[in-house]
Amino acid sequence: MKTVVHRADTRGHADHGWLKSFHSFSFGGYYNPDRVHFGALRVLNDDSVSGGNGFGAHPHDNMEIISIPLEGALQHQDSIGNKGVIRTGEIQVMSAGTGIQHSEYNADTDEAVKFLQIWLFPNARNVTPRYDQQTIPTEGRNNSFQQILSPDKGDEGVWIHQDAWFHLADLSEGSEITYTLKNPENGVYIFVLEGELSANREDLKRRDGLGIWEVQQVNFRAITQSSILVMEVPMLQ
Template identity: 65%
Template sequence: MAQTILHRANTRGHANHGWLNSYHTFSFAGYHDPARVHFGVLRVLNDDTVAGGRGFGTHPHDNMEIISIPLAGALEHQDSMGNRGIIRRGDVQVMSAGTGVAHSEKNHHADQEVRFLQIWVFPNRRGVPPRYDQQSFQVEDRHNQLQQVLSPSPDDAGVWIHQDAWFHLGQLDAGFSTTYELKKPGNGVYVFVLEGDVTVDGQALHRRDGLGIWDTDRLELRADGPAEVLLMEVPMTV
């Protein structure tokens, strides 16, 4: 029988630094809840808004897969590997920190906010060479379907990471329903509602709610109104 864990939007950790307004689904920085440290290998799911012209100064990471998904505005990236890039809605960025990398992120515009998801996934291999990639996706290709934007393989659709994980984005009309079949036995899926209302396996979810599901091979998803969702399939064993 499927197991689930529900995280309502208003139960997330919250830190407002003025220039940064961040909501934490899992324990992060000053927010710690021993019951909400991770979902399988999904370690961080931060919902960040950065003021115009502001950003994160250069800081290090290692042995983590870091994914950024912009929701509005433009995010500028620079790292110690020599990469510079700007990502916008429709783009997905990945950085395999591996043996160690330093990077900075800032709002590319001085006069508007940037909103993005910062996601960390534990890798299945430690000590890999650091790597950076970003890809652009047609937003219309996720209309009433689940568009794959991340996988474990460079030969599959989307960016890839060192983990048996698959991410899908969907922009759904009211009444649309679909079945998501898990790619790998033993994995779970964390459903994060970006906008609107959906029902997943009978559980009603609203904007910024999260639902983790495991011990199943599929889930049923229905949009109860216009909705946007992110599905993150990840191994449950760290």
Template identity: 65%
Template structure:
């Protein structure tokens, strides 16, 4: 029995609203695919393009961990907790929606588009106090994976209410790296190729291809020069307190 699934970039759901163009790895809004509802605790993985000066008006969330990673440009964020911030390329933003929040997200540039990933993770605790954080993310060494999110407040990157770990990597030369799961007994990993090509456990992936894999202790990764990767280790079963 195969313990992986591959979602090619061109098979994702797609919505074009003019000012917003969004590719959905998993079922979202008007896109539904019963085989692509979620990957474990990973519920939403949207690849969004927002035209200059446009954005998402005030809208609610609750009981979800929401992560935004700008790939190009800047986002203006405002929320009902009183936070107002600009999130730019090279940063990561997290909101624990918990008991409920409202927020807006707009392109900070009046003319140039912003491109960002919108990621939703089911939390392991319901009705927590809402919170917001953002952080600069930077590799410690070139051509290595580096952690940008975890369940631990004192660990590298931002933290969320879930036993999940995110790692990123940019490679300027052909590189072989190994990713060892933090919780191999319960977790799987969903990999998104942000740019370039990589081979994960023998499977060749191209730009914006995604691959979910479970029941493994580690991943063998061959990243080609110019590749950029995002690895999201998440529980395969959603358990909430």
């Protein structure tokens, strides 16, 4: 088993006033040669955008982009005709492929929107750009893993062009659960949304990240009531 730990207070940080962002991996003005990516996982940004503000239209290509609102609502518009609002309890995916432009704004003029923006390298280049969003009901992850993303159309959650699986779990204090990898050659990156827990005996706190590979299972024990995001991804070089 191999591991890498990214404590919350070691992440890159950008404060633009209207945008406060923490970067688990190198992004924008933050560069750490030891933290460029974890396998196919390229970006994990923990963003907070103040009321009425956001990102103007900007381009992407050949990247799988996932947004998960944690608080508030995020307004999206893109160059392939999609326009709408992503709220807490939903997940959005955008396959940039041959190229797409999009904008993201806080849909509320007063309260901040807080969300995770995650980028994965795709397993196929220059695909036709696509967009999707789905509701992820909270009752599906009480002391269990709720799949919210996979490589398979029609499977539970959204799908992407990569052999990756994302799961959310809400754990009660003292509970224990085990995650079994879909592919033992993959790795797992764990991001603690709230609480404290141990993963394969590594103690983690709020917003800590832990990468684990060369394992078949990861055992979790909740020290306090906790919420986690588990991202299984191919271990690209």
